[in-house]
Structure formats: structure tokens, C-alpha cells
Amino acid sequence: MYKVAVIGDTASVSGFAALGLSVFRETEPDKIKKLISRLAASDFAVIYITEPAAAMVKDTINKYRSSRLPSIVLIPAVEGNTGDGMRALHEAVEKAVGSDILN
Structure with missing residues (x-):
């Protein structure tokens, strides 16, 4: 069975442990x-990462895109959000449906 991970600062990711995610x-x-x-080589299908950590x-x-x-x-x-997460979401939606329906 695949697992889900969350990476980031303590304040941003601690609550995800209550959902059963690997923090x-x-x-x-x-x-x-x-x-x-290491996570990519294991059974992790999804890795959530905070914007500051991803930056x-x-x-x-x-490399994994x-x-x-x-x-x-x-x-x-x-704290420290870059807006990259929302931009990536808009790009994915636009690619999937042909236009940005989120705006």
C-alpha cells in the first residue's frame, strides 16, 4: 500500500500526523x-512539501516531475509562502482542461 508524506517546518506540518500521514x-x-x-525509493506515492521547503x-x-x-x-x-503552490495548481488545471477555470 502506498504512503503519503509531508515535509516542512514543525508549525506547518505537525497537524498532518493526526490524519495518519508520515510527517x-x-x-x-x-x-x-x-x-x-529516500521517500521516492520507498512506497510513498504522494509527497506534500511546504512552499518554503520546496523553494x-x-x-x-x-527531477521527479x-x-x-x-x-x-x-x-x-x-509563514514564507512563495505562491508557487497556487501557480502549479493553476498550471495543472489549465493543462488538464485546456483553460484556467480557477480564476
Whole structure:
């Protein structure tokens, strides 16, 4: 069975543990890169990562964009959001339906 992970700062990701998700409280770029690689090699189908954490490891995330699994999804954090998560959502919707129906 596939698993779901959440990566980011403690304040932003702690609540996801109550939902049964695997929570990784990490904010150091090198450790996040290694963590993503380890999760991708395991049974993790979805990796949620806070926008600030994702901004530090864009190259690693881009490496998995064309892979079937894992799906890496940006989520807002308590602080330091970049807007990348919402932009990615708009792009995915536009690609799927042919126009941006979210605006």
C-alpha cells in the first residue's frame, strides 16, 4: 500500500500526523533533498512539501516531475509562502482542461 508524506517546518506540518500521514519536520536543504530521494525509493506515492521547503530544493523536485511516482505537491506553510503552490495548481488545471477555470 502506498504512503503519503509531508515535509516542512514543525508549525506547518505537525497537524498532518493526526490524519495518519508520515510527517517529516525538516528545513535544511541537503537533508530535504536526501529525504525526498529516500521517500521516492520507498512506497510513498504522494509527497506534500511546504512552499518554503520546496523553494530550497527546486532541482530535486524537478527531477521527479516527469516520474509517475511520487507526485510532489506544494502546500502553503504557516509563514514564507512563495505562491508557487497556487501557480502549479493553476498550471495543472489549465493543462488538464485546456483553460484556467480557477480564476
